Amino acid sequence: MNSKINSRVRLEDLARALKLSIATVSRAxxxxxxxxxxxxxxxxxxxxxxxxxxxxxxxxxxxxxTNVLGVIIPRYDEPFFIxxxxxxxxxxxKHDYRILINSSRNSxxxxxxxxxxxxxxTVDGVAMCFTHETNSYEHVEExxxxxxxxxxxxxxxxxxxxxGHVKIDDFSSAVKAVEILIKHKNxxxxxxxxxxxxxxxxxxxxxxxxxxxKHHQSFKTRHVLNCKSYHQEHEFYEVFNFLSKLxxxxxxxxxxxxxxxxxxxxxxxxxxxxxxQDIEVIGFGNLHYSNMFTPELTCVSQPSFKMGEKxxxxxxxxxxxxxxxxxxxxxxxxxxxxKLVYRDTTR
Amino acid sequence: MNSKINSRVRLEDLARALKLSIATVSRAxxxxxxxxxxxxxxxxxxxxxxxxxxxxxxxxxxxxxTNVLGVIIPRYDEPFFIxxxxxxxxxxxKHDYRILINSSRNSxxxxxxxxxxxxxxTVDGVAMCFTHETNSYEHVEExxxxxxxxxxxxxxxxxxxxxGHVKIDDFSSAVKAVEILIKHKNxxxxxxxxxxxxxxxxxxxxxxxxxxxKHHQSFKTRHVLNCKSYHQEHEFYEVFNFLSKLxxxxxxxxxxxxxxxxxxxxxxxxxxxxxxQDIEVIGFGNLHYSNMFTPELTCVSQPSFKMGEKxxxxxxxxxxxxxxxxxxxxxxxxxxxxKLVYRDTTR
DNA sequence: CTGTTAGCGCATTCAG
DNA sequence: CTGAATGCGCTAACAG
Numbered sequence: 001m002n003s004k005i006n007s008r009v010r011l012e013d014l015a016r017a018l019k020l021s022i023a024t025v026s027r028a029x030x031x032x033x034x035x036x037x038x039x040x041x042x043x044x045x046x047x048x049x050x051x052x053x054x055x056x057x058x059x060x061x062x063x064x065x066t067n068v069l070g071v072i073i074p075r076y077d078e079p080f081f082i083x084x085x086x087x088x089x090x091x092x093x094k095h096d097y098r099i100l101i102n103s104s105r106n107s108x109x110x111x112x113x114x115x116x117x118x119x120x121x122t123v124d125g126v127a128m129c130f131t132h133e134t135n136s137y138e139h140v141e142e143x144x145x146x147x148x149x150x151x152x153x154x155x156x157x158x159x160x161x162x163x164g165h166v167k168i169d170d171f172s173s174a175v176k177a178v179e180i181l182i183k184h185k186n187x188x189x190x191x192x193x194x195x196x197x198x199x200x201x202x203x204x205x206x207x208x209x210x211x212x213x214k215h216h217q218s219f220k221t222r223h224v225l226n227c228k229s230y231h232q233e234h235e236f237y238e239v240f241n242f243l244s245k246l247x248x249x250x251x252x253x254x255x256x257x258x259x260x261x262x263x264x265x266x267x268x269x270x271x272x273x274x275x276x277q278d279i280e281v282i283g284f285g286n287l288h289y290s291n292m293f294t295p296e297l298t299c300v301s302q303p304s305f306k307m308g309e310k311x312x313x314x315x316x317x318x319x320x321x322x323x324x325x326x327x328x329x330x331x332x333x334x335x336x337x338x339k340l341v342y343r344d345t346t347r
Numbered sequence: 348m349n350s351k352i353n354s355r356v357r358l359e360d361l362a363r364a365l366k367l368s369i370a371t372v373s374r375a376x377x378x379x380x381x382x383x384x385x386x387x388x389x390x391x392x393x394x395x396x397x398x399x400x401x402x403x404x405x406x407x408x409x410x411x412x413t414n415v416l417g418v419i420i421p422r423y424d425e426p427f428f429i430x431x432x433x434x435x436x437x438x439x440x441k442h443d444y445r446i447l448i449n450s451s452r453n454s455x456x457x458x459x460x461x462x463x464x465x466x467x468x469t470v471d472g473v474a475m476c477f478t479h480e481t482n483s484y485e486h487v488e489e490x491x492x493x494x495x496x497x498x499x500x501x502x503x504x505x506x507x508x509x510x511g512h513v514k515i516d517d518f519s520s521a522v523k524a525v526e527i528l529i530k531h532k533n534x535x536x537x538x539x540x541x542x543x544x545x546x547x548x549x550x551x552x553x554x555x556x557x558x559x560x561k562h563h564q565s566f567k568t569r570h571v572l573n574c575k576s577y578h579q580e581h582e583f584y585e586v587f588n589f590l591s592k593l594x595x596x597x598x599x600x601x602x603x604x605x606x607x608x609x610x611x612x613x614x615x616x617x618x619x620x621x622x623x624q625d626i627e628v629i630g631f632g633n634l635h636y637s638n639m640f641t642p643e644l645t646c647v648s649q650p651s652f653k654m655g656e657k658x659x660x661x662x663x664x665x666x667x668x669x670x671x672x673x674x675x676x677x678x679x680x681x682x683x684x685x686k687l688v689y690r691d692t693t694r
Numbered sequence: 695c696t697g698t699t700a701g702c703g704c705a706t707t708c709a710g
Numbered sequence: 711c712t713g714a715a716t717g718c719g720c721t722a723a724c725a726g
Contacts, residue, residue: 008468008493010719021697026721036695053493056467057407058719061702066404068447068469076433077635079426086423089450098464100415100447103436117445120403121355121703122415146355146400232635262639269641288424288579289636292609294616357703368713373705383711405703408718468719698725707716 009050070118071101072128079287087308108133115139125149125315132198149318157199164314165333173300173338174207177282186252190223193256204256240267258283258290281345295344417465418448419475426634434655455480462486472496472662479545496665504546511661512680520647520685521554524629533599537570540603551603587614605630605637628692642691
């Protein structure tokens with residue numbers, strides 16, 4: 001046994017000092033109405049005097065509640081996910097919950113590990129976003145079988161029965177963005193996106209295609225890049241190489257993230273093009289730094305903080321209800337609206 | 348009692364199914380050598396078959412160890428802190444620990460709340476960075492009195508007895524950066540930094556002053572800005588206003604963060620100056636996006652990920668030793684080296 | 695309003 | 711090598 005634990009003052013110590021039973025002290029601490037106001041006062045002041053801190057672990061074991069939510073994100077170093085976490089955190093703190101964030105480091109293997117860890121009773125519910133590698137769902141289905149409240153967000157390729165879902169309409173948002181470029185009389189539009197396995201990228205690309213179809217316009221496959229790199233610098237070179245090899249550079253680009261848009265602009269600038277005079281660019285995300293660049297980025301604004309709040313709200317609801325909102329329930333999916341933010345990379 | 352908990356399979360269920368005692372099953376699960384290899388196998392396969400997951404809460408209560416570290420950062424939306432968290436996470440996972448990140452939302456009040464939460468036995472140790480508001484230290488001293496291993500990082504104004512400290516040499520790094528600007532024959536150098544209460548900003552500013560002193564050069568107080576705003580846009584306007592009101596714009600700027608440097612460059616560009624041809628700028632931090640801007644930012648590179656690893660290493664050491672490395676111990680402070688990264692905002 | 699008792703699930707003595 | 715018994719600190723029936 002650990003000396004740290006033993007040296008702490010427990011309910012029993014308070015009880016002894018006050019010549020009360022542990023039960024009464026416990027009630028007083030949890031502000032139960034079933035205890036005389038006077039003794040409640042005595043307990044509280046004694047607790048303060050002796051520096052009592054309740055042991056959350058013991059509380060959890062006894063009550064079956066940890067007041068902690070597990071959050072699994074693909075990676076830490078993507079501001080979007082951090083924004084979502086902020087939103088979750090902001091919401092749940094108001095309800096006396098905390099969040100335990102685990103990164104999957106872009107790997108399905110770690111994602112499964114993270115899910116496993118949360119099956120060990122340390123959290124009351126789980127919010128998660130799949131990595132781009134994730135293509136099987138036994139791990140989350142198991143989580144649900146174990147009756148763990150679960151809410152998925154952002155990258156949802158297909159619905160998981162028993163889980164909640166919070167997302168944006170990637171497809172329609174992309175359509176709208178590309179339509180802007182089409183309306184601006186760009187007859188040749190390029191696309192730069194990420195690994196196509198990742199559902200959101202697929203959907204944004206599909207939107208790109210749809211917008212063309214809708215307006216009876218065509219695009220060229222050689223104007224489409226699906227980046228395979230994962231580090232800023234590699235990504236930049238991939239984008240730069242792609243652009244520099246093109247004989248016919250498009251008049252506009254739709255990029256599936258702000259990051260790609262910024263790299264795209266940087267590469268175009270390096271190649272001597274002016275944005276937006278020569279070429280227009282639209283990004284996707286609206287990261288906190290997307291307006292720090294010169295020119296400021298025009299992009300689809302994704303409500304990341306809000307998404308976090310909604311995820312949290314849904315998750316706490318599931319926990320409170322003690323059972324699962326079925327997949328057919330209207331509450332099991334929330335689609336948040338996006339909006340186009342016009343700044344300086346479009347004309 | 349929660350149905351979720353009751354429906355789980357416990358050691359007792361395994362024991363019954365195998366006609367063994369709980370103790371033996373427990374030993375088998377923890378791979379004790381004091382159990383026959385054959386029965387260990389039986390237990391393990393039965394556990395797998397029945398979908399057993401050990402209850403971490405019960406384990407923690409019994410063992411006095413949670414295998415979780417608490418991390419308190421001033422805010423989520425500053426990439427530097429996230430990088431440090433990544434470093435901590437990366438290191439501790441190798442030792443079977445997880446991290447619970449709490450944001451203080453830039454407020455001393457929340458910081459104290461976070462510390463309090465960690466006094467409730469949910470973590471085995473705490474890593475933290477003070478907010479810019481923090482000016483008293485009873486809360487962390489109490490943490491130490493309660494024998495909680497503690498490591499402070501980044502923003503350390505004075506050492507806390509009993510805690511570990513990990514930082515960079517903000518003062519010297521700033522001196523070196525400003526010396527570069529002086530060597531480039533800039534006879535008028537400006538400074539843009541954050542709230543001066545925050546120790547790191549103070550120290551960087553002191554370095555700015557020292558470099559001037561060392562080279563017998565002077566600077567003008569009207570060329571110094573300590574931003575009070577906290578949101579990107581407000582900050583930008585504060586910087587822009589500051590610069591636009593100057594009759595004599597300096598030939599160079601030293602900024603106490605990359606963020607300020609970027610805003611500074613944006614404002615200068617807007618005012619018609621060219622960076623670095625007309626004005627040189629050096630930032631501080633080397634955020635992941637500091638090389639995405641055009642021109643790429645020259646800056647002091649802070650080893651944030653490494654800082655996280657060091658924090659984690661020190662903290663796990665403290666936990667393992669079960670007592671505290673005293674403040675006089677050489678291990679109680681680590682100062683990490685910085686380096687200047689030359690890119691395109693200096694000539 | 696208060697006390698007694700029995701768990702929560704696991705680790706760990708102490709016997710054998 | 712295995713089992714019985716105890717306790718980690720707290721909550722929650724049940725009694726009074």
